[in-house]
Amino acid sequence: MLALAGCDIQQPQADKATAGSETAQRPRWSTQAAGQLRQAIGRRAAHGLDQMPFALAGEGDAELTRVALAYASALARGATDPAKLYDLYTVPRPAPDLKAGLADALRTGNVTAWLDSLAPRTDEYRRLSQAYLKLAAQPMSPPANVPAAGEMIRPGMSDPRMPIIAQQLVNLDYIDVRAAQGTRYTPAMVAAVKRMQADYGMKPDGVIGSEALAILNMSDLDRRRAIAVAMERMRWLERTPPPTRIDVNVAAARLTYWRDGRIADRRNVVVGEPDKQTPQLGSPIFRLVANPTWTVPRSVQNNEIAQKGPGYLEANDMEWKDGWIVQRSGPKNSLGLVKFDMQNDQAIYLHDTPAKALFGMVQRQRSHGCVRVEDALGFAAMLARDEGVEEEWNEAQASGEESFVKLPRRIPVRMLYQTVLFDQSGEPIVRNDPYGWDDRVGAALGFKAGRALRVRSGGGDIAP
Template structure:
């Protein structure tokens, strides 16, 4: 799925080279022209062609080694400007914007993307004779991207190994018991660097192994209870090929993003169900969220918060009315503070309102927003993909206080809350929100950890990058409630 970007830039380079190789020149004069004046005018030389070939040969550093970028072969040098330009712009686009188009991979993707002028960049690089330097500057330069790159290369250098194939049949394995699967489990814990080799002995679940499993569970966002059930076995059964694929997908998703995001913003990682609040370039708050369950996924949006809503009402969407409230009696509606208004079911303000006591209104056509919730217990769950698509924020009132204070509307916010009625507090400036999806997180040492892929969204990206269908971590989440 590489992009074809030829056109006027390629034509200009052809004309440059044609002018240098005009009729009447000798072979020596033509070679001199191709490597001298052509370079000064912005044409290809043997040197810049070699730089392009070397860059593409090293594309594994970006997780792109499963894709083909057919550069002109060794020895053809600058003679095929059309092909060189086409390949250079295609590879540059993969580094600068991603080798795939998320707007085509997903029904909804509105997060802002980079859009550099690659034709102008290539022209300048050719004039400077530094195609390598130009290409090296296109991919993300942040620490997370570098860590992913290093991890991917390390995995690709290891011998290909099959998944462990540890059976998930039978009862969960509890501390102290014996189980024939434990030698294989111990081996995988050693491979993943959670257990020392000398502790991988026998078929009994020892305290050393329990500690290793708890550390692994914590890294993967699971309840660290030391019990080896289906989720823990899914992690242990991932092969290096599966991990490499997930890391390559993680790099691709970073290439989709603007290189310099807004310094004040809110990022929501839908895969991890966590919110991060950045203020003036610094991370100042992070908290759990509940996002859409599979089949009701929260879309990947770029959409700003423009106002806070105190004591919100909730007009129930037709889809939820049909699926969740069909056949409910009038007494049920009254018990949940609901009433029909102009043909819609509306839930009135109050602590039992499904939006809780605060809504963070956002500008998008998909009716997606952040809000409070009375279902506080869901924040204690490991897998928090439980809503109908909107994003529920842990301690939403506390988060609203932070935003109101930072935006100098704290007094207005307090007055709005005190009314007990639905009241709107407009923010003096909009706060950008990015709904992202990243299945690779980092542990305390900065090492990448392949986490759960609750929506299965890694599959389509991995396939588009040329990877065979692999195994990803899946956890069923079937405890959604009536709320948005």
């Protein structure tokens, strides 16, 4: 089970999607349709599925149907089942009737068009596919293996590792080969490293330390696997998500607010530490809580507060109530001045925080599992205005006491995990995999090797 010390206990839930209609007639395959299936499977690298065989064991209708449905399911819902890969996964998934779809494709004689229609049709998926095919078409370069031992390399320094670093920057298209010469860390090299750091969500200071070296030591196979995993995660998602929703990318610690099909807001968040992971949930916000109190979970109470004594409780506006430690409303409250109540069994929710400095950090996996929102009061005001409860929210906030404002409609929230983002030119960039969750997906997709970019973070506080 995932440890969510500050956000209560979670219970795994099984994937409830069905495999399809049992009423479809037994398919009959023509030679043309069988050829279309083989050709489609032969092009499966466009979906990052070339490490999986989808092999035909015979020529009969039953075997062709079996393989067609297996490949169609991989395109439509993913080749892997996230509910089996993770203890908890409740994000809504597609549930197409593949048997009926195959029967219709065979009846019209166009298996190719049917299979092509199943995978995501977004620009992001298309760009991932193009990047994967480009990597698959070229010889796989080995990792650079820049030695991590030694001091950080600062602008103007000379270091024997610079030629290897320079070659890798050339390979990654951050610098021209003519500007990558010698052992000195030149201004041109510094500019290239800063661009790389910005792309990967690091502080662009030009200093080459352990995080920059982790990026430079990634091989083409590492990137290829990460892109295949990213496409697989997209296939897990329903093709027409709610037009008004909130998506939290836990891997990148970023929130995106969609309103009527358009991006209305983006902001940083703080999510669970690697040993207190924020799970992949689908769960709606149903109310806003102004000036929340916080009932400290038993695990935090016993493991992190019990030894601190009564002086700690007084200094942090905490008191005992009915055997629980409760933190009173106010600026010291660990939930800040607003909580976004969500409907789930894991006590996971979005909230404010008094620890504002965490939002400026590059690696923001520092909570006990809940999601802290940058400028949460501003975000709450935005939701209240959009949902027509602005007056009620303002009154609740001004009361200074814990108050609840029910939303007229629930806003779906999806806790996603995506380690491949896109730079300003639309090119995919492999980012940090803070929980190491790409490893199990990559292995399930048939990748025998490859490593994710792991930049560990920690140093969280007692808050959820």
